[in-house]
Amino acid sequence: MVQYAVTLKDGDWTVFTDGKPIEHGMTRSAAVQMAKEMAFEAEERGDTVELLIQGYYGDLSRRITGIADD
Numbered sequence: 001m002v003q004y005a006v007t008l009k010d011g012d013w014t015v016f017t018d019g020k021p022i023e024h025g026m027t028r029s030a031a032v033q034m035a036k037e038m039a040f041e042a043e044e045r046g047d048t049v050e051l052l053i054q055g056y057y058g059d060l061s062r063r064i065t066g067i068a069d070d
Contacts, residue, residue, distance in 0.1 A: 002042045004035040005052040028056070039065070 005016040006028070013031040014024040015038075023034060032053055039049045043065055051063045 001048045001050055002039075003050045003052070004039050004042075005054075006031045006035045007052075007054040 003016075003018050005019075007014055007016065008028075009021070009024065012024045013026045013028045014021050015026070015031050015035050016022065017038070023031070026034070035051060035053065039051045042049045049063075049065050051065075053061045055061065
């Protein structure tokens, strides 16, 4: 599973991959767009993806894709 996250860290919106920051100092919309694009590319490779996105008020949305039913 690959995890992408967008959170507010130290006053900046930051994109994380598997818990490691990869881009910071972004607007929220740019960070969300980047994370969604990376998640799409991972899904195209066949990876299971967890996408976590923090809202402006601290709420967190979570989406998991690519889980196959056996």
